[in-house]
Amino acid sequence: MATLALTAVGTAIGGPIGGAIGGLLGRTLDSQILGSDSRSGPRLEELAVSTSSYGSPIAQQFGTMRSVGSIIWATDLVETSERSGGKGRPSVTTYNYSTSFAVSLSSRPIHGIGRIWANGNLLRGASGDLKSPGLFRIHQGYGDQIPDPLISAAEGAHAPAFRGTAYVVFEDLALADFGNRIPALSFEIFADTQPFTLTDIVNSSSGNDHTQATLRGIRGFTNSGGSLIGALDLIDNAVPLAVDAGKASLTVQNAPQFEQAAPKLPAPVASMDGNGAINLGGQALNRTERQKTEPIAVRYYDVERDYQLGLQRPTGRANPGPERTLELPAATTPDEARRIANAASRRQASKRVVLRWNITEISDAISPGKLVTVPGFDGKWLITSWEWREIGVELELEPVRPDFSDTFLGEAGASSKPQDVLFPPTSLRAFELPWDGIGTADEARVYAAASSVDQHWAGAALFSEANSELIPIATAARTQPVSGRLIASRQPGQALFLDRNAALEVHLDSPDMQFPPSSTEIIANGRARILVGDEIVQYLDATQVDVDTWRLQGLLRGRGGTEHAAVGIHEIGTLVTFLDDTLTRLPSHLSGGTNPLSIAAIGRGDNSPVSAVVENRGASLRPIAPVHPKTKVQTDGGIVVSWTRRARGAWEWLDGVDVPLVEEVERYCIGIGPTGQPNQLWVRNEPQIVLTSSMLNPFPGQAIWVQQIGRHAKSHPLFLTISPS
Incomplete structure (x- = not known):
């Protein structure tokens, strides 16, 4: 319910809000703020599909919201192939696809982007990490922004900068996680650096600077291309406003609360009714029948469920008949949405009583949007409008009730949220x-x-x-x-x-x-x-x-x-x-x-x-060092040295059977002295060697060792014995 300063002309134009703005026609506000009045608001859309059609309005985003956006530029799909297998395994070629595209998000500048959902799963986490390979850039939408480098490279000198439009660009986004199609995207948008107010909404449409209203509980708001009238009317259902168009400019404030002080109205004076007859009592009280659709349910974007649609109904027993639903394109909590529903239903019930009171003049204390007490009537009353009559000024008032809407909590219901995990480093x-x-x-x-x-x-x-x-x-x-x-x-x-x-x-x-x-x-x-x-x-x-x-x-x-x-x-x-x-x-x-x-x-x-x-490069093809060295001393001072062959891949020792050779031929390198720079080398094709005293005498006390020679490398050495001193 809006509290308005109505003029005779303005009232006839567009209802309460329309009347307030219509009263300023030809003065300070441009005709851009005119538009049709929708009391229930546009139906809220599911956050599912990113659109791409000409003529679709680009919404204005305020506060923190989640929006699907519109694709405004895209490239063709890029195909890459990868082959795996071979050498005894089947060869498989895998095809992957990526694409680059831009998505508009807001027709006013934004501060940044938070999470991004793709087909309901997180594509970008709260810390800014992309869950699928690709690059991501944000353009905030200011008037001096330059074209994106990728769009410039593709479009050349005619690349648009989309100034005044906040948008994002995905470059080479891998589509394997989305069935090789561009997924349905939605974005968490941080439109303002601080909690936004009604001033941001009004000024973005009209340039008006006399807005002082705060928006309790509303963390974000989307104006999907409608008029200022429609936006104010929607907000007025959630946060009651007092709109005064009686001065040089439009002034929008929060409606007064029941707890505020209220001066007393003077006694009524005579007035004329609508048929020209004189009303000597100077007052008239009208009551309308109770509406069957009086309670108002609120449909909103639930911040506790990742901005999915939520619905809160007012507390109490539902009335028979159809339910009136307020489509509120705002992000809020279940508790605040329940409070809004309760308060809206309470105000709707108050509208059934209208009191007309005639006085001779008005003042700042007795003017539209102010609380007053009325002689002979209980409680407090809100002046909703005034109008000059032939005899005095006629005030229209509605009763104001105490607000107990905070006493009932809302319930968000169960929600399955995608898990936001940071991919750890490898x-x-x-x-x-x-x-x-x-x-x-x-x-x-x-x-x-x-x-x-x-x-x-x-x-x-x-x-x-x-x-x-x-x-x-x-x-x-x-x-x-x-x-x-x-x-x-x-x-x-x-x-x-x-x-x-x-x-x-x-x-x-x-x-x-x-x-x-x-x-x-x-x-x-x-x-x-x-x-x-x-x-x-x-x-x-x-x-x-x-x-x-x-x-x-x-x-x-x-x-x-x-x-x-x-x-x-x-x-x-x-x-x-x-x-x-x-x-x-x-x-x-x-x-x-x-x-x-x-x-x-x-x-x-x-x-x-x-x-x-x-x-350990070469370990697969390097022969395994022999084992079990044996030394037998000859009568002439020479020695016979032998060893046992091992083979690559022979993990099991089988009784009665030699291990397989694996190499093409059986060959061994026997050395004496350091393995890196041996004093003497011999090659044999069997696992033993006879070293005579004449072969050993030049190298007394030197280590003797053996390596198996494979087709690709030599094994590590096996120590055999020490040459006689």
């Missing part, structure tokens, strides 16, 4: 492993262990780094390998037996990770393996000590031919990775070579590529 480790006997022996096994600090990591694209260029090589799935670091150093150990007392303490990268259980049977089958530095270790027991700390006890070390690493010390911080199918297989060409090779990962939570050097 952690990356890359390494080559000895062949495990599965598949062909000539194909290198290079892996990436890509993971993160929690379960919300969404995978990453993997690249090889060459000459400052990133070359795509694989995609790491969101299933994370179990990975962490040693929190206590580990001393050298034997690779000959299962040490039930030996243990490792590991701090995992994420509390969501855990080591699988183990047993002697599992160890015998070659599982429960971890990579500690360059050493493969199997464990018997896994115990969780803390949220992200585990103790692995009962260790079988130096597995897969990594005995050379078992004799070293593993320092605190040494990387630990569980070896299973969650690792990402990388192309075999990354194996071997002498120069360090790095790979990179880029996930959704990474601002820049995460790099890791490939560890």
Whole structure:
């Protein structure tokens, strides 16, 4: 209910609000503020589809709102393909699509953008992170904004700047998460840096600077291209206004509350009724019948449900007949919406009583929008209008009741909100492993262990780094390998037996990770393996000590031919990775070579590529060092040295059967002296060598060792014996 200073002409033009503004025609307000009056407001739209049609108005946004916007520029879809598989696996080509487009949001400047929803899920979180790959830019809509660089590149000199329009640009937005289509978008818009007032709404349409009304409980408002009359009328239903058009400019204030002071009206004077007859009493009280649609339900955008549509009904028993619904394009809480519904219904009931009171003159204390008391009547009354008559001034008043609308709370109802999670940064480790006997022996096994600090990591694209260029090589799935670091150093150990007392303490990268259980049977089958530095270790027991700390006890070390690493010390911080199918297989060409090779990962939570050097290159194709050295001294001072062959991929020792050769031929390199710069080398095709005294005498007290020669590399050396002094 608006409190208006009506003029005879203005009243006839457009009802209460229309009358107030109509009274200023030809004076200070331009004709742009005229328009049709809709008491119920435009029907609120579901936040579902971003439109793209000519002639659609661009709404003005105030405060904090959620809006779908309109697509104002777009490119064609860009197709990219990625092939995976090969070398014994089926080749699969995957096609992905991206696009670039601009969406207008407001026909007045805005402060910024918060969350963005795509098909109901979060595309941009509250911290500004995009959940799908792409770039995002905001143009605030000021009069001096320049064209977006992407639009300029596409349109050239004719690129529009869309000045006066706030809009956003998505560049190369990946569409894989949306069925390769532009999703239905809606945006959380921060239109003002401070809580907005009615001044912002009125000034944006009329330039009026005499607005002093506050908007209790309304956090955002959308003016969808309608007139100022319509906007004020909608707001008046939620926040009662006092509009005075009796002076040089339009003045809008909050309607007075029941608690405010109220002067007493003078006694009435005679007046003339509508038929020209003199009314000696100077007053008239009219009552209308109670309307069946008197209670008013409020439909609004619920801030507690991510601005989804909400509906609050006034407290009390519903009247029979149709329900009147106020379509309020405002963002508010359920409590405030219930208060608005209660207050609107209370005011609607007050409108059934109209008192006309005739006086000889008015003043600032007795004028439209003021509370008064009336001789002979209880309570307080609100002056809604005045009009000059032939005999005095006729006031029109309505009763004002105390406001108890705050005593009833609203209920938002259940809501399923999309979870706003920050994609964590990627952690990356890359390494080559000895062949495990599965598949062909000539194909290198290079892996990436890509993971993160929690379960919300969404995978990453993997690249090889060459000459400052990133070359795509694989995609790491969101299933994370179990990975962490040693929190206590580990001393050298034997690779000959299962040490039930030996243990490792590991701090995992994420509390969501855990080591699988183990047993002697599992160890015998070659599982429960971890990579500690360059050493493969199997464990018997896994115990969780803390949220992200585990103790692995009962260790079988130096597995897969990594005995050379078992004799070293593993320092605190040494990387630990569980070896299973969650690792990402990388192309075999990354194996071997002498120069360090790095790979990179880029996930959704990474601002820049995460790099890791490939560890233990060549391990897949390197023969395993022989074992079980034996020395037999000859009578002439010479020695016969022998050893036992091992083979890549031979995890099991089979009784009565030699391990497979795997290499093309069986060859060994036997050296004496330092392994890096031996004093003498011999090559044999069988696992033994006879060293005569004449061969040994030049090198007394020198170490003798052997390496197996494979088709791709040599094994690590096995110490055999010391030459006689």
